[in-house]
Amino acid sequence: MSRYTTEVVDGDPRLLRVALQNLLGNAWKFSAERDPARIVFGHAGKHGARVLMVGDNGAG
Numbered sequence: 001m002s003r004y005t006t007e008v009v010d011g012d013p014r015l016l017r018v019a020l021q022n023l024l025g026n027a028w029k030f031s032a033e034r035d036p037a038r039i040v041f042g043h044a045g046k047h048g049a050r051v052l053m054v055g056d057n058g059a060g
Contacts, residue, residue, distance in 0.1 A: 009052070028056075030056060032058075034058060
């Protein structure tokens with residue numbers, strides 16, 4: 001990762017944890033056999049809100 005920032009996300013901590021675990025787990029599941037596996041976690045501003053994203057180089 002080339003840049004580190006700090007963001008605050010409001011929400012139920014348990015549900016946010018489950019959502020991130022599912023997104024990151026899915027990214028790993030479908031990119032683990034790639035060489036190299038690439039998983040990216042990021043955020044951006046859109047329409048006055050923060051948008052979180054997970055990307056990978058796996059199938060789909």
